[in-house]
Amino acid sequence: MTTILLFAVLPVLFLTSVASAGYFLLVLPSRWRLPYEESLALLASDDRDALERADRLLGQAVNEGPRGRALNRIRFAQAYVRAMLGTYEPARYGAAATVLDELIAAEGPTPDTAYLELWVQARLGNHDRVTDLYAEHHAVLDARPQSRRIAAVSHLQLAAGHWRRRETDGALHHFDRVRELGELTENIPPEVNDLQLVKGVQAVFDGRTDDAREAFGDARARSVEREMPTVQAELGLLVCDWADGDPAQLGEWLGRLAEQVEHWGEEDESAKEDRATAGRLRTGIAVLRLVALLREWLARPALSGAPTAADFDELRRRVDAVREADPELGDAALVDGLVRYYFALGQPEREQALAVLDDGTELAKGIMLPEVLDLMERERALGGxxxxxxxxxxxxxxxxxxxxxxxxxxxxxxxxxxxxxxxxxxxxxxxxxxxxxxxxxxxxxxxxxxxxxxxxxxxxxxxxxxxxxxxxxxxxxxxxxxxxxxxxxxxxxxxxxxxxxxxxxxxxxxxxxxxxxxxxxxxxxxxxx
Incomplete structure (x- = not known):
């Protein structure tokens, strides 16, 4: 009897096992696999209707209860299709980001999920998140060159924001990251190299000399590191020492800077912008050298006498240097005319000084100081x-x-x-x-x-x-x-x-x-x- 029961039950159990295995291995997977595979065929399309249908099919596949790696594959496809739909409806980018967060939390970052999340966050404008993601997952992202370009775009956006807000350090940080990525470096403005200089100049005008000196020092170190001229940074450091520095030493320092600017202009003849910068620097340095000479005279002991003939020769050389650097600048005529007027030994020399001042008022960037113009008017009224x-x-x-x-x-x-x-x-x-x-x-x-x-x-x-x-x-x-x-x-x-x-x-x-x-x-x- 027992044997008869075994022969009767065993076939039923076998058939039940086979049926169950067929149901779980064939029937159930087909319920999510069919919509999943159908959706994959639609993902290559840019048509919105096709993408919408793919999203519905993937949602249907998820509802059929896949597990493990199958579920992860479906969720990735779902995040991808929603990211593509963001082109037509930007809110879909947020939906794609949500799916990716769940997917990465479940299986960890992979090259595909990390890249897709980087792309979606860039589309959402979360540039801080993009740069953090790249820094965190660069080991898996470096295999895709396009990921470096996405990160470079975000760094450029962040740098521009810092620049508009005059946050020099932040802007320089992101521009340096762009250079390290080696992507889109042509979009870095040439003025970026001057940001530390701008910071130093602003500190000078605000009376923060220590901050200015630090900024100009950083600018000089940065220029040395990038093998660029350091004239502008050196000039900024000189300005920081201008009030308390020795006039003679400042004049010598300016003389060395003037020589560097001349060599700079010779080396960069092909760069129009560099030539213009060198010209402006040459003019500024020449004016400062001229003023430094006057400060050197002023620092002499009281009752030490008028400047000597050698002093006046040096004055003429520095005045000529200013005129050569910028013929339309009235500063040379202003200093030359006032010095001549102050040390005039008689009316003829005084009239020569007034003629120099009068010529200075007719230049494009001529003498506009009210005190000097009033002096000239009074002298004209007195006559000779x-x-x-x-x-x-x-x-x-x-x-x-x-x-x-x-x-x-x-x-x-x-x-x-x-x-x-x-x-x-x-x-x-x-x-x-x-x-x-x-x-x-x-x-x-x-x-x-x-x-x-x-x-x-x-x-x-x-x-x-x-x-x-x-x-x-x-x-x-x-x-x-x-x-x-x-x-x-x-x-x-x-x-x-x-x-x-x-x-x-x-x-x-x-x-x-x-x-x-x-x-x-x-x-x-x-x-x-």
Whole structure:
């Protein structure tokens, strides 16, 4: 009986086992394999409808309960198709990222999943995440050259953001990563090499000298590492030492930098941008060398005397260097003209200095300092000695026409006027007596004040270079004081005021024309009545 039962049950058990094995090995896998394989045929298409159908088929396959590696393959395909659908609907990129996160958590990163996640995060604009992913999985990503390009794009995007926010260190970090990746290096702006310099310049303007020195030092080290010229960084370091440095040493330093710029321009003749940079540096260094020379003079001991002929020769060389570097820059004329003006030994040299300053105002980048322009206007108003003679003769003619003057005063003024006839035409001076009304006492007081100012303007070009204790200056001060006193007591009699005015006019003529000795009879005639 037992044997009969065994022979009856064993075939049933065998058939059941075979059926179960067929169900689990053939029927169930076919329920997810068929939609999965059908979806794979659609993944190569760029058609949105085809991709949408592939996504639905993959979702159906997942719902059929695959396990293990089969499920991972389906989820990867699902992430891929959703990433492709992101082209039409950007929200799908986020769905693809979610699937990838689950997939990587389940099986760890593989070259395929790491690359797809890198691509999806780049599409989402998560550039920080892209750079972190590449740094974390570069061992598996380096097999795909395209992954380096994706990482380079993200580094460029991050660098641009730091640059816009003036975060120099961050920008340099990402630009350096781009160079290390060796992709898209042509998109690195040439100005990147100047970012540390920009940081240093900004620190200088903010008064943060230590930060500026650190930035320029980093820029110099960076240039040395990349075998590039260090002139700009060296110039920045010099600026940091400008306030407290020794002027002579600064001048020597600038001289060495000027030589480096000349060699730089010779070596980079093919690079237009480098030539322009070298030109700007040459101009800046030449101006600083010129100013350093003035600071060197200023640092000399008090009462050490005026600059020597050798000093002025060096000044001319440095002025010429500025003009050669930039002919349209007015700084050379500004320094040259003011130095000439300050150390002028007389009116001719002073006029030469004013001519230099005047030429500097007509340049494209000319002199614009209000103080200098005001100085030039004042000097033009004063005029030279020729203008002084014209003003003097005009004043004498007016006194000749004054009806309040006595005949004796008019004779004296005519003699004074005649003494200047040999020195040229006095100009458009009116001849003959004009009609004047007699002035009230208050008018005479104001007239005396105006006369004082006119006399000062007339004699200034002649006596401005004389020492304060010179006889001409001392006599003029005494006579002006007499005029003030006479004007104050005019009510006591016009004769006192007229006498003071006559003495002042006569002495002014002697200052302007001291080489004409007077005859004894003329001296007698000049004695006041």
């Amino acid at each position: 000695e020729g203008d002084a003679l014209s003003r003097y003769l005009t004043l004498v003619a007016e006194l000749l026409d004054d009806p309040d003057r006595s005949e004796e005063d008019r004779a004296q003024f005519r003699r004074l006027k005649a003494k200047f006839t040999a020195f040229g035409d006095p100009g458009d001076l009116e001849e003959g007596v004009a009609v004047h009304q007699r002035a009230a006492p208050d008018d005479h007081r104001r007239r005396s004040q105006a006369l004082r100012r006119r006399i000062e303007l007339i004699v200034y070009p002649r006596i401005r270079d004389l020492p304060d204790d010179a006889p001409a200056k001392r006599a003029l001060r005494e006579l002006l004081a007499d005029l003030d006193r006479a004007s104050g007591v005019y009510a006591e009699g016009a004769e006192i005021l007229h006498g003071a005015e006559q003495k002042l006019i006569t002495t002014t003529g002697e200052i302007l024309l001291p080489e004409e000795p007077e005859e004894p009879e003329e001296l007698n005639d000049q004695e006041p009545a």
